[in-house]
Amino acid sequence: MSAGGPPPKGGVSPCTRRVMNLAHFLRRSARRHGEAVGLAWGERTWSWAETDARVDAMAAALAERGVTKGDRVLVQARNCNQLFESMFVCFRLGAVWVPTNFRQTPDEVAYLGRASGATAMICQADFPGHEAAVRAAAPDLRLVVSIGPSKFGPGYDALVAAHSGQAAPTAGVAHDDPCWFFFTSGTTGRPKAAVLTHGQMAFVVTNHLCDLMPGTTEADASLVVAPLSHGAGIHQLVQVAAGAKTVLMGGDRFDADEAWALVARWRITNLFTVPTIVKMLTEHDAVDRHDHSCLRHVIYAGAPMYRADQKHALAKLGPVLVQYFGLGEVTGNITVLPPRLHALEDGPGARVGTCGHERTGMQVQIQDNDGRELAPGETGEICVCGPAVFAGYYDNPEANAQAFRDGWFRTGDLGHHDAEGFLFITGRASDMYISGGSNVYPRETEEKMLEHPAIAEVAILGVPDRTWGEVGVAVCVLRSGAALDEDTLLAWLAPKVSRYKLPKRVFVWDGLPKSGYGKITKKAVRAELEARGCLPLDRPDDAA
Template sequence: MNSIPSLITPATKRVMNLSHILRQAARRHGAEIGFVWGECIWSWAELDRRVDAMAAALAAKGIRKGDRVLVQSKNCNQMFESMFSCFRLGAVWVPTNFRQTPDEVAYLAQASGASAMICHSDFPEHAETIREAAPDVRFVISIGRSSFGENYDDLIERHSGQSAPEAAVEHDDPCWFFFTSGTTGRPKAAVLTHGQMAFVITNHLCDLMPGTTNADASLVVTPLSHGAGVHQLVQVARAAKTVLLSGERFDVDEAWSLVARWRITSMFTVPTILKLLTEHPSVDAYDHSSLRYVIYAGAPMYREDQKHALRKLGKVLVQYFGLGEVTGNITVLPPALHDLEDRPDVKVGTCGYERTGMQVSIQDDQGREVPAGVTGEICVCGPAVFAGYYNNPEANQTAFRDGWFRTGDLGHMDEEGFLFITGRASDMYISGGSNIYPREIEEKILAHPAVAEVAVLGVPDRTWGEVGVVVCALRPNQTLDEGELIAWLDGRIAHYKLPKHVFFWDVLPKSAYGKITKKAIREELETKGYLSSGLCRLRS
């Protein structure tokens, strides 16, 4: 039998340079507001001109297609613009978590092979450390006045009216190194590409925010370096304005005032921030009737918190499940499927169904798909899956199996294809020979009226192998002790799942993106000696 010749040729691999979505917005809606930060406002035409000027400045400094540009910055218009300036040149945008230490950011510079840095003036130590530890970084541009680099806005002015042509790019050309560490190890650079991100934008508009137009407005409440940056690309694709909080501190009252002032229609957040937004008194002080999509992701949202948010905001919640490596593109639970009642027809606890163009497979340790209702590892394939980890063949070997990306999350699907996440594979512990999934216990504990936040961890135990430990924070003016909580849980979960010890902290540690970090909790328990000698002591 004659083989079918490949239909893919170099000519058919070319895709739109991702920066072109900004050019499109400027052409069609140039005079309209594109970006708001405090009292400063930029039109789409102004943003496009500034991106052109910065692209010209970077090109004049020798930045070419494929070069990596490290960006250490808080949310600001310059950070937003830097993304498109890099894309326009075919360079790779490498944003950091701005709360990382200088040494941590230096590692990102080394791991990415960055040849330039754009650094906010508030981080001189980071710039100095980069100069010493990453000699391949040829120059630093400073956002704001500083002693360590040329001023970003001076370069914009100097190159005003100039432009660099949009680089020709193919589907798999990288545009963004999305650093992710999962639960263990040093950060890894997930390579996002022009073709992949074009699909992600289209999919977000299809599944998360249908009907988005230039009449819409989006509020940014999380760092643009990660999920919020993906969401703002989606807004640009429809010329919907982006509104930033005025400062780096998350101010709930300001957030709701901006929702009212700018008639915000969508925002991307994480469950802990959504909880803060809906439990703060200001949620009732401002008009938020303009909201259509309040999108939350990044961690499971406990049912009691979900119900509270629904009571405050109505049916505007959108949940999705997706790792950075799949750019948030695995499942969706739209507003219509969020319900206050725990009726038999309501799929309580699901994170939704497969996103358009994506496929989920629940697999056992050998890579075999398991039947509906059986727990296994959540694996995924489709155009939103990243190209792999940069310069890390070992991580790629682990992450992919038979073409499936292995998320490291555990869960099951029902007969209708709705996905239920049990937890991280690394979170599961085995006590007395039984697999125990912390998420189930955390859900039950969150139903207690005194509990605000909770994390359950498995810790070593000489008798049972591992036992469950609860660390929780209480709501204001509430009291609860270990015996009361365990007694309350007895009968609500199987006896073998009952945790053995409970610690009460004022607040649980969180990442820069609002996720409760179990790694930090475990380290704190170890530091205080509660896990010494393989035994968990009772007193906190």
């Protein structure tokens, strides 16, 4: 199956190299740690051997119903043991796992089904509207399996029981055989299917264990606080490879008290999340009521973490923070800032503001618009190459042509290196705006605003302005019990940033819109500003 990406040049194509099927990670853990707990969810637990046997049975059931190597299997489900298993079911068959974010609408999921060419679907019974929408939109769909009782397909657990003791042969795979369609968030348009492959993901798992969680073994335990459909799924694949147990939270919504109780109960040693969830975890009073001394790696990614939030988390948890920078297309493998480089206090030895150095086996370059490498300190587009880069976007040659240049993947993020090669992210290229002829990178001003004791969250975006071309609009969320008006905040901020970086307007909301993975999405903030009648701006131009 071609992703439409750049073909290999010279030598033997990696497509001809047989590699380990990723489902072997589960088989290996079942052989080595058979009766140990591999997965826990609520009061239920499954041993490694039990999980492997269930995957075998479900793979046999799907194979009997015509699912074969290369088929795309769409999965619409909240975090549950069946979602966890479905990854390995697909891998074992050589099929392609196509997980959705369960919070997406039926129309959005229908688009994913059509765009991926899904031939089968595993759908939780709670989502009959999603199943119907996919069935109507995906012409190749021929099988739907239901997690829980429903009217739209055979039951997942009934199929597992009916095929207990059976096993479909593990498919042989080559380096570039697809295993996962990792749909992008679609911040600039329709989501695109980034093609992840067996060979690429074997490197990703090894790299995560090397650079993010060194020393992880079967004695460890990992807590899942995000949907398994994206970054959390990659993180849990790493846990399976190491034989470390996975613990799922019981409810659909994030609950900090439950999370800290599970940390204490299961002696959780690592978790993966985004900065906003780290903030919620460490600002909740439950952090002081539960023992979390077992934590060694609290890994955050998906967005830079503001320095004020970083300091608070370090004060609460100690030196356990691990930051990485990496898009879905590079499966999280661009940079790492390990615990030893997270400093509580600012000073000469503190690596403040950086997302770290290059990951092992990866190369990062800052390039100008023509693809020329820029010197340290110069801002340009962050580009990357290495074994963790995806194979390309599925059936989307135009997107591939834009995403790759001379073998480099163009992230769309802006930043610069220092003299030692530490990377500093300025922001998304799409976030930058030009005010009065000067480039404005909102993150710098956001960092300053978060130093105000009343502000908990902030997002700044550029909007059209008749006088200056574009100006900034800030949306803030205040800390509980705090009060702050627009004029007071702008007066406080004025001495701290250049005048052209000062937002023209400040709006205070109860909360900022976030993606299903807990990230603040400026596309959604802009849409909400328009919905509330805040845009276009109606203030006099001399207020800029």
